[in-house]
Amino acid sequence: MYSLRSTEDLSDPERLFRLSPDDVRLLNPNTGTCPIFRTRRDAEITKAIYRRVPVLIDEAKGEEGNAWDVSFLRMFDMANDSGLFRTRPQLEAGGWELNGNVFARGAERYLPLYEAKMVHHFNHRFGDYAMKDEDSESTALPEVPIERLQNPGYMPLPRYWVPAAEVGARLEARGGRQWLLGWRDICRSADERTVIAGAIPCVGVGHKFLLAAPKKQQGAFALLANLTTFAFDYVARQKTGGTSLGYFVFKQLPVVGPTSYSGAAPWQLDTALAGWIGTQWQFGFTVNG
Numbered sequence: 001m002y003s004l005r006s007t008e009d010l011s012d013p014e015r016l017f018r019l020s021p022d023d024v025r026l027l028n029p030n031t032g033t034c035p036i037f038r039t040r041r042d043a044e045i046t047k048a049i050y051r052r053v054p055v056l057i058d059e060a061k062g063e064e065g066n067a068w069d070v071s072f073l074r075m076f077d078m079a080n081d082s083g084l085f086r087t088r089p090q091l092e093a094g095g096w097e098l099n100g101n102v103f104a105r106g107a108e109r110y111l112p113l114y115e116a117k118m119v120h121h122f123n124h125r126f127g128d129y130a131m132k133d134e135d136s137e138s139t140a141l142p143e144v145p146i147e148r149l150q151n152p153g154y155m156p157l158p159r160y161w162v163p164a165a166e167v168g169a170r171l172e173a174r175g176g177r178q179w180l181l182g183w184r185d186i187c188r189s190a191d192e193r194t195v196i197a198g199a200i201p202c203v204g205v206g207h208k209f210l211l212a213a214p215k216k217q218q219g220a221f222a223l224l225a226n227l228t229t230f231a232f233d234y235v236a237r238q239k240t241g242g243t244s245l246g247y248f249v250f251k252q253l254p255v256v257g258p259t260s261y262s263g264a265a266p267w268q269l270d271t272a273l274a275g276w277i278g279t280q281w282q283f284g285f286t287v288n289g
Contacts, residue, residue: 017043026050028239028252030059036189036241046238049231053254067257068223069215072247075170075205076113076162085160086110101155109164113204116184117141118156121193121228124200125149128156162204174213177202181220182211183227187245189237195245197227210247219258226255 017040019027027035027050037043058065076084088098091110096103103110118127118141125148127141148154171177183197185208199221205211214220226232232253239249 014039014041016040019043023047029055030057030252031248035238037238042238046235049235049254053256055252056255057251059251067259068255070212070223071174071215073170073174073211073213074207075167075211077207078115081162084162084166085113086162087160088157091161101157103161110161111164111167111203112156112158113160113162113206114158114200114209115206116186116196116209118158119182119184119198119200119209120196121198123149124198125154125156129159130157160204167202167204171202175215177213180205180211181213181224182209183245183250184208185210185244185246187236187240188243189240193233194236194240195227195233197224199224210245210250212250222258223255 017037019034024032024034026047035043035046037046054065054067056066056068057070063069086103091103092098094105096105096110101112114124115127117139118124118129120126125144128144128148129141131142131144133142144156179202180200181197182200182205183195187194187196200209212223214223232255236245236249236253239253
């Protein structure tokens, strides 16, 4: 029983349900914790999903329990790594020149530091600090008008920039990346969408946008398709009791495996998209794998 508003809810049969130890292990195999169902029907639907679809990472099964071969990355901590961050006035005072949203000086580069609020579903240009009123006390970013998004050359500006060499050093151990996949850590089960996942350019990333790094990046667009479905979001709502969608929760969400796709293997799906990435995300910097 969760989200009870009054004692009268205790007499509502739809708000009462039982979970066996096997049910709990099915739903959260790694932690053995109990999901936060609001109704009996939510519990039954979620259990039916888990009987058909495996979790993203089942730690007890080793490599077999990680069909997408995913690891996780927290790139830059907004507090501990702040000594690496530079603002636009600081870089311009040092002789750096802004090209798009990348600062350059000779062969050196400073890349944008993306924050979670700059990303949304299918939109890596959701937030732009250049549009924010400096006198506003709100932490939210203004909505980017559709006219700007219709311009393929439009690039949003961040609050901070970080050295490209630092980004490369953090990604080198992941086999190199041409683009990044992640989701917002801050979320709520009562919002329109709980899981906000997206693909972003190969830039610096703050710790509130959590990164998933499939070892084989080809085909990761199919993984992203999993993470943006309504069914995936529905299950995530049953697992989210606070305002954080951390790694331990994300690992235990149901994700259709790569072998479930018919026709071409998902590893081949990126072929047609490779050119698009090259034209959309020209940052003068790529970590090649």
